[in-house]
Amino acid sequence: MNIVIVGLSHKTAPVEIREKVAFPPTAMEAPLQQMLELPSVTEAVIVSTCNRVELYAISRQPDAAIIEMKQFLADYHDLKRETLEVHLYASAGTEAIQHVLRVASSLDSMMIGEPQILGQIKTAYAYACEYKSIGLILNRFLRKAFSVAKRVRNETAIASNAVSVSFAAVELARKIFDSLENKTVMLIGAGEMCELAAKHFVNNGVSKVLVTNRTFSRAEKLAEEFGGTAVSFDNFREQLHRVDIVLSSTGAPDYVLSATKLKEVCKERRYKPMFLIDIAVPRDIDPAANKLDGIYLYDVDDLQSVVQANLKERQKEAAKAELIITAEVSQFQDWLSTLEVKPTIVALRQQMEQFRQVEMDKTLSSLNQLNDKERKAIESMTCAIVNKILHHPTHILKQTNNATNGGLYLDAVRTLFDLSDSVEQKPDTDKSNPS
Amino acid sequence: MGTMNLLFSVTTLIYLIASILYLVAMVGKNPQAGRVGRWVLLAGVILHATCFAVRHSTAGGTPVTSLHESLSFFAWCLILLYLLLDLRFRLSVMGAFAAPLAFLLMIASALSPDIVVQLNPVLKSWLFPVHIAFAFLGHAAFALSFGAGVMYLIQNRMLKSKRFTGIYQLLPSLDVLDKVNYTCLSIGFPLMTLGLISGAVWANTAWGTYWRWDPKETWALITWFMYAALLHGRLTIGWRGRKAAIFSIIAFMFLLFTFLGVNLLLGGYHTFEAFAVL
Secondary structure, eight states: OEEEEEEEETTTSOHHHHHHHOOOGGGOHHHHHHHHHSTTOSEEEEEEOSSEEEEEEEESSHHHHHHHHHHHHHHHTTOOHHHHHTTOEEEETHHHHHHHHHHHTTSSSSSTTOSHHHHHHHHHHHHHHHTTOOOHHHHHHHHHHHHHHHHHHHHSOTTSSOOSHHHHHHHHHHHHHSOOTTOEEEEESOOHHHHHHHHHHHHTTOOEEEEEESSHHHHHHHHHHHTOEEEETTSGGGGGGGOSEEEEOOOOSSOSBOHHHHHHHHHHTTTOOEEEEEOOSSOSBOGGGGGSTTEEEEEHHHHHHHHHHHHHHHHHHHHHHHHHHHHHHHHHHHHHHHHHHHHHHHHHHHHHHHHHHHHHHHHHHHOTTOOHHHHHHHHHHHHHHHHHHHHHHHHHHHHHTTSTTHHHHHHHHHHHTTOHHHHHHHHHHHHTOOO | OHHHHHHHHHHHHHHHHHHHHHHHHHHTTOHHHHHHHHHHHHHHHHHHHHHHHHHHHHHOSOSOOSHHHHHHHHHHHHHHHHHHHHHHHOOHHHHHHHHHHHHHHHHHHHHSOOOOOOOOGGGOSTHHHHHHHHHHHHHHHHHHHHHHHHHHHHHHHHHHHTOOOTHHHHSOOHHHHHHHHHHHHHHHHHHHHHHHHHHHHHHHHHHSOSOOOOHHHHHHHHHHHHHHHHHHIIIIIOOOHHHHHHHHHHHHHHHHIIIIIIIIIIOOTTSHHHHHHO
């Protein structure tokens, strides 16, 4: 049994291709059923997001399954397989397991650590359950992927730092004020980045918004948007002592706020901390103000460097996550192989037992002058022979179970003793009731 | 004595384990370790209390007469107060300060001679344990306020210089650190005040005078004034943040001198030897 994946992502395909092969969430039943009808595929899941489309399947013949799945992906979207081929990646076995765990843990995302991908895979899982295209193995596997993603999130800081400028501003504010509740924000001037940052602040608990602008009507309009108050540009400085967070982005050529003015404001505020974000270029606030006690002044470059540092931090954390994933991959691989070893051993024993019974009956029926004691002796002798013969092969199967070439022995045993049919039935019986 | 030594050693070991956990939480950025550290410390503080109870029942009297005992008692107060603060503010970073400090205090305690000092009968009074308990709890609170002050200055430096390396992520916000600093101060100050008053009353019953300008008393009074000034500044002038943090660090230096420096350098009847022979 192998996990097989075929797919494409932002790393291998441009958006023009990605949008062509996306599966709309409203019509998932048909593609899932069609995938199940592929001759080498026994379980199917389709993950489709704006950054990636991936098909997950379980198969006994991974090589054949990959070809069929690629063909299916092309056919379903009326594309030529040759044109699609260059953008596709495919893998099976350990490599496929690792790929899916990395994707679910957001290590393969465009923005490492972004949280959406896990939800998207969960949705794909839900569809597969709904349309019964998922069986024992993929079910267990995806649940594993979810728990690994959770582990990565909890045990590494991969998603803990902001990687956008406006969110970085909110995080900085949290390091100063702890909670943003009951805090007041003032917007000086208007600008896209300023408004975006203000939105983030409001979403994170800031209760009061003051807006000032050279054109008062513009200030009024913005204030309305945030449920705040407009302040005239001539006397906004008198309101500053009530403000905890300042977002400034005017087009003024000189400083709008001088360090001396801010020094007065500090005194008025009794040195309660104040967080100023100067997004304007040229700058609005005298950089010397950062030296004042209780004033934390950040310009665009500062925020940009916070974002850069956070990205680096995420990359460092990603390395830790890879270690977790490597461990989990081999753990899952182990489980997958026990899935096959046990039924193989059972089938082998059953077959031997069957031979023994048949031969015993034959022999005993022609030797009817034997007494009970002698029959018992022959019976136990045959049992002992079977056990002796099976002892070492069973031992080897169990031992090599976790080794990389374990599958070789399994295949050999199955072929040598002609067991393949009885083993293959096993996962199929579980397929009817995915838990 | 056997049980007591065992309890003492195990407590020390637990503080060491908690220290390691907190340091792992800090350096390795692993919050899980911090959460485990909290429970380990809780076990430690309970065991440590048992240790004092056993000592009390075997030796009798207040078990805080020698340097050995005081250091260990100080460690206990420190951890107790830290756990209470942690309950309110969730400060596992501070654990990386409190737990190792407690561990070092335990080691220092283990190194100083473990003698059960027979208290001079003149000094036997219920006020003695009260005086000691208040004074040490107050000291522990101030030690934590010192820790919060140091952390505030580091975090303030990080935010001002815009360097966001390692420790920045771990330290709580300036607001929380300032609150912790203030909370510790407002717990520590009344405790210290009560410690001074109970000491004076006890001195009066023992020697007939409330105050004798012994070096320890003088320095304790200076320290008390330092903290009074800080509390006053905070409540009325609006000192906060960096200024308050610096002040609490300086005040703690005075406290340290009062606690250790005076005993080691200046002498007087507060020294541990003096208890017995006076």
